Structure formats: C-alpha cells, structure tokens
Amino acid sequence: MNELPLLSLLVALPWFGALLLWLWPKAPVRGLAFIFCASTLVLGVIAAAGFDPTRTGYQWTERHAWIPSLRIDYHLGLDGMSLLLVLLTGVVSPVALATVLRRLESPRLAALLFLLLQGAALGVFVALDFFPWFICWEFSLVPAFFLIKGWGGAGAGRAAYTFVVTTLAGSAGLLLAFAALYAATGTMNFVDLAQLQAEGRLPGLLTAVGAGVPTLAFVGALVGLAVKAPLFPLHTWMPATYAEAPPGVALFLTAVMSKMGVYGFFRILWVLFPADLRVHADLLLLLALGGAVLGAMAALRQTDVRRMLAYSSLNHVSYCLVALFAAAAGVKGHEVAVEAALSGALVQAFNHGLSASALFVCAAALESRAGGSREFARFGGVRAVAPVLAGMSGVALFSSLGLPGLNGFVGEFLIFRGVFGLAPWAAVVGTVGLLATALFLLTFWQRVFHGPPAGAAAGPFPDLDRGEIAVLLPLCVLMIVLGVAPGLITPWINPLVTGWAATLPMP
Amino acid sequence: MSPLHLCLLLSTVLFCIGLAAVLVRTSAILVLLGVELMLNAANLNFIAFWRYGPGGDDTGVIFVLFSIAVAAAEAAVGLALVIALHRHRRTIALKAANQLRG
C-alpha cells in the first residue's frame, strides 16, 4: 500500500542506532543515541499524519513471507491502539534515555542497551504475526535485564532476576497458548486468527485439537499478559524492580512495558478469546479491582518514593484492566458504556505513561540530590528550596490523581462512566482506590515538599537544571494540553472502539 | 534367532567394547585399539547385511575393503602421533595431550 516501509524503519532505527554504537567506539554517544531514540517520535508523527482515522483495520501494513514452510510472515501494521502506544513510546523514550544517561561516566553500553529495548517495545506494538511479536516481547527482557542489573541499586541483581524469571514464566504460558492456536489453525497471524474468530470458527478448531485446549490457550495467554501488565496478584515482581532499577529504566518499564501487557490484553485476549473472557469476567474484574484498591492501599504504607510509585502504577494500570474486564461482560444495549470503558482504558494507558514518566523523573531528581536515598524521611520542605521541581512534580502528581483539566481525569472519567454502566458495584468499589490515590500522593507531597526544609533539602539542594527541565517541560505541557483537549488523541481509537462494541453478543 | 541377528549382536558387543575402551582407557594405544574395534564392528555389519540381506550387488564388500584400507592408514597416522607424543612428553597417557600448542 505504501512505498515507504515506515514501520520497519520505526522498529529498525533504534536497533540500527545500537549497532552503530557497538561498531563505532569513538561515536559521540549521547548525540547519536538521542537522534536514534527520537526517530520514533518523528516516524510516529509521520505515521499519525498519514493515518486515516475514519478507517478501521490496519494501515501502513507490510507483509512478506518469512518462513513459508511454517506459514510465518513478517507482518507489520498499525491501528489506532498501536499508533497511540507508538506515540507514547516516542514521547517517553527520549525522557527515559535522558534519565538513564544522566551523569553517567561511560554512557555507551547503557545507551546501546536502551536502544535495543526501545526497538523491541516498538516491535511488540506493530507486529501482527505472533512470531515476530513474541521475539520482540521476549527480546525486550534481555536489555532490560542488563540495564537493571548493571546500573541499578543495591538489590538490583535479585530484582532483575525476579523480573526476568517471573516474566519468562508468563511468556511460557503465551507460547503454549500460541502453540495450541497454531496446532488448531496452522497460522499464528493475529489478523488471520481474528478473522477466524470473527467467523466463529476458532473455538471449534481449538476444541478439535483436544478437549482442554481452548481453556489451556486462554489461561496461558492470560497468565503471560497478566504478569507483564501486571494484573493483581501477579504484580509482586514490580515494587522491587521499580525500586532497584535505574530510574530511567523503571520509568520505561512502567510507562511503556506495562502497556505491552495492556496492549496484549486487547490484541490477543479481547480479540481471540472473547467468550472465555466473558465467562471469567467477574473473577478478573475482582482481581483488577483488587489491584486498583489494594495497590493504592499498599502505596499508602510505603515510605520509599519509588516503591510508592510502583504501587501507584499498579493502581493506574489496574483501572485499564477494570474497564477491559467490565466491557468484556457487556452485551447489546450497553454499547455506549462499553465504548466509554474501552476508550477510557486506552486513554488511561496513554495518560498513565505520561504522568508516571514525569513522576519517575521527579523521583530521580530527588534521589540524585539526596545521595541516592529514596526515603520520605530524608526530605522535607523541598518546595521552598526547589520551586521548579515542586511545580513540575505537582503537575504530574495532580495528573496522576485525576484532577480535571489535566490528562489523568479524562481516562478516569471514561472508565468510571463505562464501568458504572456495566458493573455499578465495581465503579463504587473503584472510587475507594481514587480516594486512596489522592491520599497517598498528597501525603508524599506533604512530607517531601511541604514543611520547613529538612533532611537533604536543608543542605545544598539545587533546583532542576536545564537538562531536567527540558525533559519535564514537554511532559507537563502534554499533560495540560491533553487534559483540555483529549480530542487530539481519541479520534484514532474511536473506530476501533466502536467496532469492538459492535460485536457484543445479544443478551 | 537368525544368523543375521547373531552377527549384529556380535558387532554390537564389539562396538561397545571398543567404545568403552575409547572412553575409559588412559593409554593412547589402547584407545586406538578401541577405535579399531569399533571400525571392525561396523565392517562386520556391512558383511552381515551383504550376506543375509536382500541385495544382489557387492556394495557391502566394497565398502568393507575401503574401510579396512582407511583404517590401516588411520592406524599408521595414529601410531605416529602416539610416538610423537611419547617423544615430547615421555608418556602416552591421553590426559597429557590437552594442549594444542606444543
């Protein structure tokens, strides 16, 4: 359809940058890394400009036979959801890279690994065949592992192992699921599988392989995605990892890699296993609510900035899943609620990426000024000595707790609008999470930023420097702009969401 | 039990003895002997299949002749290596020969 292999370029450029860094020892590391890192945003914007929001289906597609004997294709494509997440990656990656490379003596290897990670994440968002998709999905763990282990805090080694091993265990489930799908259908292509499901033939084909196979495939895929997102209670790798990883990597993990899980929930579970999702919707909804409420509650007890942010991420991502599972149980007549819930989940995924990145950058700024300490008790009265830091983290914090006028509210409103229409009790329970979120974020704010300057802030405590402001300012501006005009991103996902809502079964 | 089976059994036993020798003996000469035993086990198989098999041509015999010739050459080279090793290290234990460089 298009002459330019835009999506291939999109994925390959960061990898090419990594290759260049490897082969060219005297390279100007930071400049080179940033150029290739920012290529995603540029190409993402080009893709968005050429994207026709009125059409459903994939655009910018590329499909070539790869391993014909196994019917594996090199198949890339972009729909509204992918586009949204590609843009998110484009915005967040430079921020994360800047945070990773900040004050690093020899940035080459870290930059190289980060570019590998970025490319892998992009691959997950644009691949339409399970084979390349899964390669990227798994490959992303390798640079993440080395980044956490090599540049993390004291407990980083153990955290990195837990992270990789837990995720790998989940991936085994995914592999199993697709082995079953492949055995049943002879293809691993998302589009072809979705077509089979739309024609109603997929469950029959799966059952033909064996009696337990459909359940096996569903559970396998569910577990694999649930670990990544994460879905309560498979989140336990998260607090330690986010706390011990270098801040830039933790930022990328929560802003982009957790979205890989959410993306998978839509791309795989929602599309291929709607019936199973519907059957187990109540249980899953309960788990997601558990994540939203208990995550916020657990965050209340944390005194470590990044552990608190980790639980905050669990809370926010759980809202996406609450919306997804509530929508999964929807039937005809509830189209509006389902559209609201699904739009809310996607918008929330994007917005959480923005606000969580900003919060992690602020946490990194705090840490670097307190000699690496992340305890609340080491701070106090920061607002008086570092007003710019206070202002910007204030924007991020209020966005995160869903203040209207900032981006976080839009997703939350849509989610609650949708979930209330589908499962009112879940919406009511979910509000407890909102309250606890406000409570722990403001408690954090009060202890660290308010009061007389104390702890690290009592000594020399420089305000944000130019580099940090350059990183944070675009995020803050985006948070405000998207809070006022969410219509800038919703048109891309509207046809997708409407299409999903249209396939609801009769009551 | 047919003659073919007996022959195959014999060759299996020969092969296993040869293999054991190769894996456990320390002396290079005995290892070489083991290799010869394994080769001969294979030769025996060729002959047995030629004799009792359905075929009509002489492929098996020709293979065996080639094999014996190659084995003889190999034994000559092997023994030469053993002698070289002995000159160098004053021993013919294989463990001593763990370096590519002299």
Add this chain to the structure above:
Amino acid sequence: MTLSASLLWLIPATPLAASVFGLFAPRTARTLPIAGALLGLVAALGLSVAALAGALVDPAVRATSDFAWFTFGAQTLRLGWLLDPLAGFMCVLVTLIGLLVALFSTAYLRHDPRIGRFFGFLSLFVAAMLGLLVTNSLLLLFICWELVGLASYLLIGFWYERPAAAAAAKKAFITTRIGDLGFLIGLVWLHQATGSALFHDGGAGALDAPTLARLSSTLLPGGWAVSTAIGLLLFVGAAGKSGQFPLHVWLPDAMEGPTPVSALIHAATMVAAGVFLMARVFPLMAADQGLATVPFHALTGVAVIGAVTALLGAVLAVAQNDIKRVLAYSTVSQLGYMMLAIGVGSWVAAVFHLITHAFFKALLFLGAGSVIDATHHEQDLRRLGGLAGRMRVTFATFALGTGALMGLPFVFSGFWSKEAILHAAEGWTVSHLPFAAGLVGVVLTAFYMTRLVLEVFFGKARGEGAAHAEESPGLMRGPLVVLAVAAVGLGWLGLPNWPWLQTRLQGGDWPVHGLGEGFGLMVVSTALVLLGIGAGWWWYGRVKRTDARALDPLARSWPAVHAALAGRLWLDELYAATVGRAFAMLARVAAFFDRWVWGGAVEAAGRTAETVGQVNRAVDEDGLNAGFDNTSEHLRGSGRRYAKAQTGDAQSYLRVVAIGLAVVGVLLLWGGVR
C-alpha cells in the same frame, strides 16, 4: 451592553489568563502579577455585569451555547455555557467580592515575598469558580468544581513551610474528595441515564422536563427513584464542598490559609458552591417530590443534613478561642441554613441567603484579617481585647457584619434572607424539627457573635499585639466599608413585599405578600436574637476578661459542656479513630498481604522457577552470551568458567558426545522413530 451566551467563556477566561500570567511570572515579581490579577478581576466583573444585564432582560430565558469536547467511540461529549439570572448574580457576586478581597490582600500580604504567586492562585480560583457558575454541563461543572478544590488546596497551604498549613490543605482536599467521589458516581449515573452531559438541551438535557420525568419514573430495587439516588449522590459532593455534617471537619482547619483566602474561598464563594450546585440541579432534586410511592425524597435528606449542620456549626462556634475558627464554624452553620432552605424546597431563599451571607461573612473575615494584621498575627481572642477604640473603622464595619449575621431586624440584609429561610422551613410539611433547629441556631448565632465582639473589641487589651494595635491601612479599610454597605443594604433587594431578587432568580412569578404575613415569625426570631445577645452579655459582658489565662466564663458555669464544645465534640478524634484507623488498617493489611501472602506465593513459585532459572542461566550466560565477555564483569566470570569446561581432554569431550548420542537415541526410540 449585554453579553451573549456564546461569549460567556470570556468570563472565566480573563482571570485564567491573569493566573497563567501570575504563575509564570518571575518568582520575585510583585507588581506585575498583582496588576494582572486586578485587571483580570475588573474585566471579569465588567463582563459579569454585562452578562447579568443580559440575563435580566428576560429572566425566564436560559441562554445556552454548547460545544463538543471530544468523541469517544461514537458518542460525542458535549459541554456548554449557560446564562440565567442565577449564574449572572453569582458571577457578579464572585467577581465583586474577589476584587475587594484582592485589594485587601495587596495590603494584607504586603510583606510576603510570594505575593505574586498568591495572586496567581487567587486568579486561578476565581476563574474556576466563574467557570463553575456559567456552565451548562454537569461534567464541566465537576471539572471546575475540582479546580476550585485545587485552588483551595494551594491557598490553604500557601504558607506551606508551616506543617499545620500543609496538613490542613491535605485534609481539606481529601475530605472534599470523599464528597467528590459521590459526585463523580452521580455524574456518571446521570450521564448513563440521560445520555447527555448538558443541563438544558432543548428537551434532551439532564434537567429538561422530559428527562426528569423519565428519571423519576424509573425505579430501583427498593422502590427508590433513580432521580432520588442521583440527587443524593450529588448532594454528597455538595456536602463535602459546603462543609455539611459529617464532612464539615476540614473547614475550620482550612483557616490555616491567609485570612483573605478564608474570606473569599472558605466563607463567601467556594463553600457556597455546594449550595449553588443544589440550586442548579434543583429540578432534579425535586423530581421525586410528586411521587407518593418512593420511600425517601432526595430533598428530605438535604433538609435533615442542613438542619443538623446549622445547629452543629452554631454549637461548636460557641467555645472556639481562635477568632477565625469562630467565624469558620459560623460559616458551617450558615451553610447549613442554606441547605436547609434547599431541602424544604426554597432554593431561591437559599440563594438569597448565599448572596447576603457572602457579603457579610467576607466582611467579618476581612475585619478579622484587619485585626490579625494590626496585632501582628494574634488570633486568640483571649489575648485580644479593647480594640474598639483603636481600630474604629474595623470595629464599626465588623459590628455591622455581626448585626447582619445575627439577623438584627429590618435594617440588616441577613435578617431578610434568614427570615426567608425560616419562613420556608416553617411551612415544610414533612417535619418541624428543621425549623426548630433553625430557631435554636438563631439564639446560638447571636450568642457566639456577642461573645466574639465583646472579647475582641471591648475590655482591656490582654496581649502585646492588642495593646499596640493601630488602624489598618486604607487599602484594607476601603473593602471593609464597601462590604459593610452591602451587608446592610442588600437585604432590601428581597423584601417579602418587594421580592425583586426572588422574582428574577425564579425567572417567573414569586408570591408577593405584605410584611404582615410573616410578622409573627419575625417577632419570634427577633426575640431569640435578643435572647442570644442577652445571654452573651450575661456571660461575657458584665465582667470583662482581664487576663488572657483566665478561665472562660462558660467553662466556669458548665465545665463539661464547655470541654465538649472546645473539643469540637471530639468529632475529629472520632473520625481518626474510626475512618482513619480503618483506612490505615486496610492499608497495613494490603501492604502485609502484598509482601507476605501474594509475595510469598509468588516467591515460592519463583524459587522453583529459579532452580530452573539457574540451569537456564548456566546455558544462557556461559554458552550463548560468551561473545559479550568484554562487555560485563559478570560475563567475564562466566567466560572463565566456560574456559574451565574446555579441558582439552579429548576423552571427556567424547564422553559428552556419547552421553548426548545415548540421550538422542533414547528419545528417538521413545518417540517411536524406527
């Protein structure tokens, strides 16, 4: 000149521009942010007056101007602006008091280095508040509602170095957010039930008659009408913002903010937003009134909570020693009166009282601010005293405000608006208890205000600050005088026999009756006011306090009662022990489960996986990644280990090959390959 509905957005936009200007100005800038804020307020005031003039041309007309916000799925979310007399009056009120408070603040905060920021926050507040008033959409109202909460948070915590201010700001935000969650649920429910985010939309809006008929005729399990449930949820939000029992606890603590903030936000305008919301959605609140079958009417709940709050606030104001806290509890009490009026069905009386109260309470707070400023931040009325002679203008205006708050007859505005509420409550058929509570509140109001005035302005100065107090500068006296004029005169707009304001607000006819009809009630309430003043005189006037440490006369008479009231009936402690502790407990349980139970389960699974992982690691790191040797110290180690496996012993290689062959053979046999 009038303002058309399509230009209504200009009203909040002008202060918003001023706030952006104020917040991004250099930190040390003073003049420019102040000038910007004042300019924004003046412009907004002009626009508001123009809008009000437009609205009064035909009060029955609601001018709307809607726009699409964004589209989700196939649904377009529409928001809009609305101009009716209610919005017009409220806009003028907010901008006028905002302007006066801003002028007052330029003097009050003259020594504060962050005064520029203050005006930025103040403009932000005014912008959000104006947006809240002129919106035609519950969603947009909610958005502005939260933004005024943000401004309130920022301004209460303006002196954030003080731990008490920081804590009070958080408490205010969290407590009102509890209410806001009810609001949010009500909002999404209303949107779900009506499919529209607009109030008035040519019959399709949430407050248009056909929609309301549908809402009140749809019944929930238990016989409740949907409109009742939504109305009560919205009232939860209003209760949070307007300091209604049991969510009133944040308002007295909010007095940690600068006094002008208390005057504008926590007395005159923001806290009245709940009352405004109830007035705005009154058709929805009253939709279930005609239904005999529903077990509970939304307005009944409002009336009960309003009456309880009116009484509770007045009772708690009696024993406070902080001049601002007395006024804060008084605000709680007066807001209770307004809610009571809404509950008994007279939203017009509520808005009338809202308007008069805004002026006289702003006056009282600014008067208190004048006292505090003159006495070098002395707020404890036990250490004040004798200021009547030293601060004549402040005393005179404060006394006028006190008269209005007590409801001294005929002259003062508070009298007429309070009478309107009591009159409505008297006629309420469901119960007479709210009316009774209102009457008791009148006595208490007169009592605590008498005490306040006597302690602050009479007797002898009992502290350093009070002894050397001098009258405040002109920039502070000016707003006081203007407000005092309003506190006296505004009541004349809504006389029973000339209900100009009521007619305009209602947008239609309003029953005109002579002064004679409610005369009996007026006599009774006047007698009650005099009773309160007399009691106040009895305790605090006969023998004036001479020593700051002397026991409160009330405490000498009734120690137990006084202790209970001074302890605010221990409601804060009760919340801390119940809700607070339950929340903390839940948090502890969640954290515990997270660490030990889920964590433990995953840990156990993880250990198993780790064993596998170790094997995996051996292969992965020693085998596959050997090429990365020079890239990491860790891998260099594994490289060495790999080198160890490379013994050079031909036999051990052969052994590995043999084992491998055997395994492959077994597998092939097992797999049935022949």
